[in-house]
Amino acid sequence: MTLNLYDTMSRAKRPFVPKDPGRVTLYVCGPTVYNYAHIGNFRPVVVFDLLFRVLRDLYGEAAVLYAANVTDVDDKINKKAAEEGVPISVISNRYLDAYNADAAALGALPPTFQPRVTETMDAITAMIGDLIGHNSAYAAEGHVLFDTQAFGDYGKLSGRAMDEMIAGARVDVAPYKRHPADFVLWKPSKAGEPAWESPWGPGRPGWHIECTAMIERALGLPIDIHGGGIDLVFPHHENELAQGVCSGHGGREYASVWMHNGFLNMGEEKMSKSLGNVALAHDLRKQYPGEAIRWALLAGHYRQPLEWTGELIGQAKSALDRLYRALDDSERFLAGVPTAARASGGEHRGAVQAYDAVVAALHDDLNTPVAFAGLFQLSDHLRSATMGKDVAGVERSRALLLEAAQLMGFLGAQPSAWFQGGADDTLKTKVEALIADRQTARTEKNWPEADRIRAELNALNVEVMDGPSGATWRIKEQA
Numbered sequence: 001m002t003l004n005l006y007d008t009m010s011r012a013k014r015p016f017v018p019k020d021p022g023r024v025t026l027y028v029c030g031p032t033v034y035n036y037a038h039i040g041n042f043r044p045v046v047v048f049d050l051l052f053r054v055l056r057d058l059y060g061e062a063a064v065l066y067a068a069n070v071t072d073v074d075d076k077i078n079k080k081a082a083e084e085g086v087p088i089s090v091i092s093n094r095y096l097d098a099y100n101a102d103a104a105a106l107g108a109l110p111p112t113f114q115p116r117v118t119e120t121m122d123a124i125t126a127m128i129g130d131l132i133g134h135n136s137a138y139a140a141e142g143h144v145l146f147d148t149q150a151f152g153d154y155g156k157l158s159g160r161a162m163d164e165m166i167a168g169a170r171v172d173v174a175p176y177k178r179h180p181a182d183f184v185l186w187k188p189s190k191a192g193e194p195a196w197e198s199p200w201g202p203g204r205p206g207w208h209i210e211c212t213a214m215i216e217r218a219l220g221l222p223i224d225i226h227g228g229g230i231d232l233v234f235p236h237h238e239n240e241l242a243q244g245v246c247s248g249h250g251g252r253e254y255a256s257v258w259m260h261n262g263f264l265n266m267g268e269e270k271m272s273k274s275l276g277n278v279a280l281a282h283d284l285r286k287q288y289p290g291e292a293i294r295w296a297l298l299a300g301h302y303r304q305p306l307e308w309t310g311e312l313i314g315q316a317k318s319a320l321d322r323l324y325r326a327l328d329d330s331e332r333f334l335a336g337v338p339t340a341a342r343a344s345g346g347e348h349r350g351a352v353q354a355y356d357a358v359v360a361a362l363h364d365d366l367n368t369p370v371a372f373a374g375l376f377q378l379s380d381h382l383r384s385a386t387m388g389k390d391v392a393g394v395e396r397s398r399a400l401l402l403e404a405a406q407l408m409g410f411l412g413a414q415p416s417a418w419f420q421g422g423a424d425d426t427l428k429t430k431v432e433a434l435i436a437d438r439q440t441a442r443t444e445k446n447w448p449e450a451d452r453i454r455a456e457l458n459a460l461n462v463e464v465m466d467g468p469s470g471a472t473w474r475i476k477e478q479a
């Protein structure tokens, strides 16, 4: 099956052909770590994690190299470090740890590489040197600037004309610039700011060169897929591309496919720290399971804007409840079937077709809404096989549901843990004690007491299911 991906550069959906199927490379621009990241920052994390999983499924786990960088040199990090009177690494490590914990809670696999700017300084200065050597950059007054006039394709990725780019980039019109669109590769640090040695004096790099050098170092140029949020097309990715091509690394190509996710909005506006309309992943995951947040972020197609609402996350939770419930009921049914009676066999074409539909949707430019519909079809097959006591049908559709869902990063929990996840520890202890008391009452054939306890559990919104290996429980389905 062919994987088709929409490419921002060619403005079309195209079949994905890696340069080397044994070494597929993906790079995604990551966070600046100076504070807790908001849930909008995790849209690219979840979207490109899904792509990473699909690529691993197609080419094999060892063949896919995914680098997602961390920007740990930045004015905002400097400011926070100065306020707290600590080195910048204290701030960046603190928020990088929080970011990685949030990403893991949202089911994102760790990227193969997580390069950091502070650890890439030598590659950054070497690349700036190469750009000067190729007459694509010039030093002026302690700065090094990229010479946009030296790159004929400048503006091709974003499709912008030069005057638009000058206005859009809001670049400083500094006297040392040859052209207003020229952008900074190296700049002197101000007094008290962190500085690194370079042939142009102590200073620090511009944002764009950092990514190009981190890609070169982690993956080598050119790469197969470059991703990030839509806000990065210009100037960030346009500038990365110009640097990559003009430095002579990787020849005329920088990335074969450019992919950009749409914004996560809050109300009418993009969720962003500067607007203050943010929900933090760090807070949300105290309220909702990580899988539900992941589902919500994938509920719309990744290129479309998505509005973050209470309803969106509520629907995501219910959708997962539906899948986990089908799984839970099927497991309970299978637990009562003697192993000898478990026969595989039968075609179960409906379930196989639903599974194929999930994979086909993912291969169609990560069409998650259609893939979700396929997961529901699979869970419906599982439910009807369970109700019809069709052992082989249950086993087949259960395996297909798990495989399809886990390809997307879902159904990683045990159903019991999922349904009891909504219960706090006090409730769990109370329920377990009531179930034990009920068991004693039943052993003593004290039926009124057993019924009274069941009613008490019912009032706690807990459903008790008696099975061959004792009683289990779950929080009841919401009406």
Ligand code: AMP
Pocket (backbone or CB within 6 Å): 029, 030, 031, 032, 040, 041, 042, 043, 044, 228, 229, 230, 231, 232, 261, 262, 263, 264, 265, 270, 271, 272
């Ligand atoms: P930043 O820390 O703002 O540089 O953003 C890190 C990543 O998150 C980049 O790929 C951004 O494009 C992306 N991003 C930031 N805000 C949003 C948003 N509201 N919706 C979707 N992606 C976003």
Ligand code: ZN
Pocket (backbone or CB within 6 Å): 028, 029, 030, 211, 236, 240
């Ligand atoms: Zn970048």
